Amino acid sequence: MKMPGLTSLRFAILSTLLIGSVLASHGQGVLASGTISDIQEGPSLWLYSITLTDTGTSDIDSLWYAWTPDVGSHFYLPDTSAADISGQDGWTGTAVNKSIQFSDGTPLAPGDSVVLSYEADFSPTTLADAANSGLSVAYDGAVDASDPSPDFTVEAAPEPTSLALLGMTIAGLAAAGRRLKK
Numbered sequence: 001m002k003m004p005g006l007t008s009l010r011f012a013i014l015s016t017l018l019i020g021s022v023l024a025s026h027g028q029g030v031l032a033s034g035t036i037s038d039i040q041e042g043p044s045l046w047l048y049s050i051t052l053t054d055t056g057t058s059d060i061d062s063l064w065y066a067w068t069p070d071v072g073s074h075f076y077l078p079d080t081s082a083a084d085i086s087g088q089d090g091w092t093g094t095a096v097n098k099s100i101q102f103s104d105g106t107p108l109a110p111g112d113s114v115v116l117s118y119e120a121d122f123s124p125t126t127l128a129d130a131a132n133s134g135l136s137v138a139y140d141g142a143v144d145a146s147d148p149s150p151d152f153t154v155e156a157a158p159e160p161t162s163l164a165l166l167g168m169t170i171a172g173l174a175a176a177g178r179r180l181k182k
Contacts, residue, residue, distance in 0.1 A: 029056050029057045029058030029140060030056050030058045030060060030138055030139065030140045030148075030149035031054075031055045031056030031057075031138075031149060031150065031152075032052060032053065032054060032055055032056065032060055032063070032136075032138040032149055032152055033052075033053050033055050033152055034050050034051060034052045034053065034063075034065075034134070034136065034152065034153075034154035034155070035050070035051050035154065035155050035156070035157040036048055036049065036050045036051075036134065036154050036155070036156055036157060037049050037051075037156070037157040038124045038127075041119070044121050044123075045119060045120075045121055046119065046120055046121075046122070046123060046124065047117060047118075047119050048117060048118055048119070048120060048127075049115055049116070049117045050063075050065060050115070050116045050117065050154055051113050051114075051115050051157070052102075052108065052113060052114050052115075052116060052138070052154075053111075053112070053113040054108045054109060054110050054111060054112055054113070054138075055110075055111075056110060056149070057110055058110070058140040059107035059108060059109055059110070059140055060107065060108040060138045060139065060140065060149075061103060061107050061108075061139055061140055061141050061142065062101065062102060062103035062104075062138070062139045062141070062142055062143045063101070063102040063103070063116065063136060063137075063138050063139075064096075064099060064100075064101050064102075064136060064137050064138075064139070064143050064145075064148065065099060065100045065101075065102060065116075065134075065136045065154065066098065066099040066100060066132075066133060066134065066135065066136060066154075067096070067099035067135075067136065067137065068132075068135045068136065068137050068148070068151045069137075069145055069148065070151050071132055071135060071151070075096075075097040075098035075099045076098060076099065076130060076131065076132040076133045076134075076135055077098040077099060077100070077120070077122075077127070077130065077133060078098070078122040078126045078127060078129075078130040078133070079098065079120075079121075079122060080095060080097065080098055081120045081121045081122065082095040082100055082118045082119070082120050083095070083118065083119050083120070084117075084118060084119040085100055085102070085116075085117070085118045086116070086117055086118075087102055087105055087114055087115060087116035087117065088105070088114050088115050088116075089105045089106040089114055090104060090105040090106055091103070091104060091105030091106075091114060091116055092104045092105070093116065093118065095118075100118055101143045102116050103142060103143060124156075128156065132153075134153040134154035134155060134156075135151055135152075135153050136151070136152060136153070136154055137149050137150075137151060137152070138152075
């Protein structure tokens with residue numbers, strides 16, 4: 001004997017699970033990471049380069065750098081001096097308050113990276129000291145404040161001289177360890 005409410009209940013449970021999994025997979029598809037490096041171009045002018053990497057399962061079509069809806073005050077660059085905003089593969093950018101929106105380029109496929117850049121008159125120290133200065137979000141479409149990726153921080157890239165110093169230190173410790181063993 002078939003119970004009349006059981007089929008409706010089963011349908012409701014399956015529908016809820018299906019909708020939940022679709023929403024969860026949509027939110028997990030766009031994931032990104034980034035590093036930023038700088039070159040001083042003049043006494044008070046720096047060129048910043050951001051390497052954006054798609055670490056998710058969906059293409060990235062845009063980046064809102066130094067902005068997120070999740071942490072107040074929402075705009076994190078030290079000031080609004082960003083200029084000459086551009087990127088590889090057709091990516092362009094626009095300064096928005098104390099943040100930058102990058103978009104319009106070739107979509108970034110999972111596992112791929114793109115270099116985006118801007119000039120500013122704030123130093124790397126000032127940028128690093130600004131609260132949440134690298135906090136950002138990426139999108140699988142146009143910049144849309146209602147549907148961003150999870151927040152991620154564009155981290156400072158290690159300087160080549162720091163890496164060389166670390167390598168020399170490790171080599172020195174290894175040589176000292178070999179001498180002690182003898």
